Amino acid sequence: MTDLTLSDDELGLFTDLYELTMLQAYWAEGMHGSAVFSLFFRHPPVHRNFMLACGQEHAARLATGLRFPRAQLDRLETIGLFREPFLRWLEAFRFSGEILAMPEGTPVFPHEPILEVHAPVAEAQVLETLLMNLITTETVLASKAARITLAADGRPVMDFGMRRMHGTDAALRGVRAYSVGGIHATSNVLASLRYGLPASGTMAHSFIQAHHDELEAFRTYGQLYPGTTLLVDTYDSMAAVGKVIRLVREEGLQIGAIRLDSGNLAELAHQARAHLDAAGLEHVQIVASGGLDEWAIRDLLTGGAPIDRFGVGTEMGASVDAPSLDLAYKLTEYDGEPRLKNAPGKQLHPGPKQVWRFSDAGGRYSHDEITRRDEHRDGVPLLTPIVQAGTPLGEAPQVTAGRDRAWAAIARFPDAMRELEAPAAPYPVHFSDALERLRRETVAGLGY
Amino acid sequence: MTDLTLSDDELGLFTDLYELTMLQAYWAEGMHGSAVFSLFFRHPPVHRNFMLACGQEHAARLATGLRFPRAQLDRLETIGLFREPFLRWLEAFRFSGEILAMPEGTPVFPHEPILEVHAPVAEAQVLETLLMNLITTETVLASKAARITLAADGRPVMDFGMRRMHGTDAALRGVRAYSVGGIHATSNVLASLRYGLPASGTMAHSFIQAHHDELEAFRTYGQLYPGTTLLVDTYDSMAAVGKVIRLVREEGLQIGAIRLDSGNLAELAHQARAHLDAAGLEHVQIVASGGLDEWAIRDLLTGGAPIDRFGVGTEMGASVDAPSLDLAYKLTEYDGEPRLKNAPGKQLHPGPKQVWRFSDAGGRYSHDEITRRDEHRDGVPLLTPIVQAGTPLGEAPQVTAGRDRAWAAIARFPDAMRELEAPAAPYPVHFSDALERLRRETVAGLGY
Missing domain, CATH: 3.20.140.10 (nicotinate phosphoribosyltransferase)
Known part of the structure; x- marks a missing residue:
């Protein structure tokens, strides 16, 4: 053992x-x-x-x-x-x-x-x-996840935090907590199997790097995993988007999304969306990741960035702003x-x-x-x-029951409680x- | 399972x-x-x-x-x-x-x-x-522990962080890391047994509260555990120090230390030291705990607070300032x-x-x-x-070897590297x- x-x-x-x-x-x-x-x-x-x-x-x-x-x-x-x-x-x-x-x-x-x-x-x-x-x-991680869920405003969030979480137990039970907190999927295979949150993932830069060219790496992945997400920022994000378009249009590959993981995500998302739409690929979604927290997600969305899904790792994984x-x-x-x-x-x-x-x-x-x-x-x-x-x-408690309970309750609080900033006055709690x-x-x- | x-x-x-x-x-x-x-x-x-x-x-x-x-x-x-x-x-x-x-x-x-x-x-x-x-x-927790060890400037530090650490695995392997980082003892029983760091602990407020009076709780503990540490801040720290003195002088109990866990630790430590010394109890040490981090420890010591040992929990347990x-x-x-x-x-x-x-x-x-x-x-x-x-x-690597290696190396860096603040220039690292x-x-x- x-x-x-x-x-x-x-x-x-x-x-x-x-x-x-x-x-x-x-x-x-x-x-x-x-x-x-x-x-x-x-x-x-x-x-x-x-x-x-x-x-x-x-x-x-x-x-x-x-x-x-x-x-x-x-x-x-x-x-x-x-x-x-x-x-x-x-x-x-x-x-x-x-x-x-x-x-x-x-x-x-x-x-x-x-x-x-x-x-x-x-x-x-x-x-x-x-x-x-x-x-x-679980309380620390569920509470951070709830803020990220609120910031994403209905767009799915995937947990990518396993590698940055504090040890194996936090990484596993944290996924339970994320589920209660409203996260939609996790990259964590074992936690997905244990707790029933859908497993999700794309590809790492290493996969692109190991291939002689990016197009070949994309093609392999697209053929093996119809509907997959391709990571486009290894060398030049917009050049990579061009390759994705070519594979979809010329070779008929089914690509579900592209993932942006660095650089100016808002700007790149706008450019990528424009390229994809111009090529008739309105159905290809844009996933953003790379150091995101609830504030960054909110800023991207209020700025109108055309991002469909978010991958959140470190900031949620260690609840970096409030880890205790x-x-x-x-x-x-x-x-x-x-x-x-x-x-x-x-x-x-x-x-x-x-x-x-x-x-x-x-x-x-x-x-x-x-x-x-x-x-x-x-x-x-x-x-x-x-x-x-x-x-x-x-x-034994079911994750889905906790999740339903949490979000039914969150919806019933005053609006200001669902903002990222503190409300003008805290929610009133009195001792009798x-x-x-x-x-x-x-x-x-x-x-x- | x-x-x-x-x-x-x-x-x-x-x-x-x-x-x-x-x-x-x-x-x-x-x-x-x-x-x-x-x-x-x-x-x-x-x-x-x-x-x-x-x-x-x-x-x-x-x-x-x-x-x-x-x-x-x-x-x-x-x-x-x-x-x-x-x-x-x-x-x-x-x-x-x-x-x-x-x-x-x-x-x-x-x-x-x-x-x-x-x-x-x-x-x-x-x-x-x-x-x-x-x-x-382990790297995050060992590195935080090293800063706390440096701040304590030779005084022993005990890990009290188990309850605030992220899950069971972090709480266990974190103690390995603390040992490499220079921590002297842990409250964590299982980690102590697994990794060989001495087990250490005092008493909780609940033990005092459950007794009809504080003196009785102190007496029981002192009789059962000669050399133990008594927690004095449940009601009134200085009144409790008076009870400790009475038990040592009138009943001959062996008390190793008192623990201050709230309030103005510097002021209380000075007062407690004066009381203890005046009663001829120079050998009774003072342990401080309660939300301490490396900055608080340094401030206490540079201010001359007569504290002999530190118990550090949350701030080290979740590496709160830098958890990732x-x-x-x-x-x-x-x-x-x-x-x-x-x-x-x-x-x-x-x-x-x-x-x-x-x-x-x-x-x-x-x-x-x-x-x-x-x-x-x-x-x-x-x-x-x-x-x-x-x-x-x-x-397999031995914790003690890691600890010896770490502290032999830390001693050889420029002085500024051992300060809590950043040095004027970072340690030089070049690519060839x-x-x-x-x-x-x-x-x-x-x-x-």
């Missing part, structure tokens, strides 16, 4: 050391009280009017299967911090708690719990690192008592919560309210149980009076 | 679709000529005076084991682009070529090949995506003939190459020269064979006259 593999058996050790030292401390103290942990972010990443919550259902299902087989505990023992009776306790570990989460693809805002875990404190604590790693990855999210997983209740922390800039509202999304008379979303779990509102509650008594409810009161009481009870 | 697993069997499908469609085209045309591909980047990411080449030896070893088992080809066939005779050819695929690479941990500059592949064109082509994904990840690298894998020779592309801004020097690093009389590095492979210089050649006739040479001449001749031969 390569070390690209993270086996089920190893999943328990895929965690921060302090989770396990805290577990041993809870165990040593006999602290088995029930805890509530809440997963949320405090600040929206730059340029993100909303985030698409993604990966939480998958992560929760994995968490319920977390085990610590003896062979792994023997490895853990070598660190020298853990006692045999505790390791035996870990060996018997099973998650027995409840997990509530927003459904995949839900647009989410700062301070709103994406997921809450209710379980004996050790069981809830040990999920922290795994949940955060998985949910951060300040996701936190915080204890908000222990043994029935509200808990908080009071660190500067990192205040926390105590207790289990619900998030309600409200619509106006026209069905457009107007605002969200974060309440105590035991409050009721006439909005739509976003947190629903996905794990009960340690058992996942229902079927009861929750604010609970927070004040809990702070007062701390005595600091 | 979870879908966090990428098995050996699936590695061949972990690729961009166009690699496989190009392969089928080469196969269909009977193009089996030998090719040279070169892996390099064109632009240094922002704030990177050098990059640490990392992951290339591991990636090359994986590449030599690339196989396409029948079960995987049956999945591939469902895409509808591949013919059975080609799939049978893939089933028999074995890499038979040569790979040269810089040793892991080598500081590398724009345009310098990190790795070159010499093989029949299809064999060399098919490695592209896998090599780029793996080498990008414009790594390219380009055909430079086919069938003995130099090849290039001529796309605007993406010029390429043809042919196989060598990179020579030169020192001055005092042993400091003075400049690099990129030459044709058949030229000789009296500098140190950086590219050496690591795979021959499809077989890896020597043992013969290589420039070959490029001019090859461009002329294109006829554009």
Whole structure:
């Protein structure tokens, strides 16, 4: 096995050391009280009017299967911090708690719990690192993809980012997230097969370079792959477009599109479109790629560039403008008592919560309210149980359901939320009076 | 098996679709000529005076084991682009070529090949995506880690980034890269066990919150883990330091350090140091964490903050200021003939190459020269064979060797290279006259 593999058996050790030292401390103290942990972010990443919550259902299902087989505990023992009776306790570990989460693809805002875990404190604590790693990855990538989808304004976007993504897991599960974010196809073969997004691709410059002449390379590809896309910028884009026209008109090849990958894409697209149209090749599309992000795509389209499809790699692959999210997983209740922390800039509202999304008379979303779990509102509650008594409810989440949910929701927000720039005012999210009161009481009870 | 697993069997499908469609085209045309591909980047990411080449030896070893088992080809066939005779050819695929690479941990500059592949064109082509994904990840993360190590100026740095890294593979192999980049320890249990970096960790706020009082939580941890680090900012950092002092002086607990994770770290560190020293606890160290990057660490230390160790998470975990690298894998020779592309801004020097690093009389590095492979210089050649006739040479690379190599080299560069800011002039890297001449001749031969 390569070390690209993270086996089920190893999943328990895929965690921060302090989770396990805290577990041993809870165990040593006999602290088995029930805890509530809440997963949320405090600040929206730059340029993100909303985030698409993604990966939480998958992560929760994995968490319920977390085990610590003896062979792994023997490895853990070598660190020298853990006692045999505790390791035996870990060996018997099973998650027995409840997990509530927003459904995949839900647009989410700062301070709103994406997921809450209710379980004996050790069981809830040990999920922290795994949940955060998985949910951060998919949420960051889905949210970037949504911006690119919005910028492309209905034109298909293909993911070309695999080579620039951070490792194999991000490259695979990122494609799930891209699908939720509205991307139409991926160059990533394995991810396409795993997650059902159509596989897509053109050709590399190397294919052109390896041939004695570009025309011959085009001909081979066009014959093998009717409807294919030919890459025209290896030497001289307009000369290459001339060759494509010749192959279609004189040899009857079926060419679906040309791809521009460098230079002034707007100018080249206009020139190429004019050449193709003049030759009667109105059906041959133009694909643009090469360092594109949502701003570049929007500028191309608002400038009227005749581009039909976009290939987006690096900028989406590493979510370059905002590659991280300040996701936190915080204890908000222990043994029935509200808990908080009071660190500067990192205040926390105590207790289990619900998030309600409200619509106006026209069905457009107007605002969200974060309440105590035991409050009721006439909005739509976003947190629903996905794990009960340690058992996942229902079927594994489908990518298509997340995608449909995301885009149905995105359409219902105020128009400004779908722009690339920040709206004049952020989408309104309030804490309920009861929750604010609970927070004040809990702070007062701390005595600091 | 979870879908966090990428098995050996699936590695061949972990690729961009166009690699496989190009392969089928080469196969269909009977193009089996030998090719040279070169892996390099064109632009240094922002704030990177050098990059640490990392992951290339591991990636090359994986590449030599690339196989396409029948079960995987049956999945591939469902895409509808591949013919059975080609799939049978893939089933028999074995890499038979040569790979040269810089040793892991080598500081590398724009345009310098990190790795070159010499093989029949299809064999060399098919490695592209896998090599780029793996080498990008480790090189980006090692290079960020090196900056943080430089800023910490000899003080140990612990990786706390696992929860914010992009997926499980980045979180694991990233720790390898951090080790090469000079990081001293990691919170990541599984990565610690796999790659030998010491496991390290403190406690989370939740542990404090779950207890009725902070003192009790500190006592439990201190008793269980002599020499541990206690997190003091859950409610009031200075009040917590008072409790630490009480536990050490009155109860004889062994506490190794306190951790500050929020607020004005410089001010809090000064106050905490004064309290601890006044109580005779000069041996209790101060660990700082919470959104730190290399700039914040440098500012803390140049401001005289009495911080002994740093915990760095998000900023290193996603290499937030520069999460990507414009790594390219380009055909430079086919069938003995130099090849290039001529796309605007993406010029390429043809042919196989060598990179020579030169020192001055005092042993400091003075400049690099990129030459044709058949030229000789009296500098140190950086590219050496690591795979021959499809077989890896020597043992798998050791993290410690990469780390030693990196830091021996970093010490030999001009002082300005070790600063966080860009030097007045970048490190000099020249193309040889013969290589420039070959490029001019090859461009002329294109006829554009």
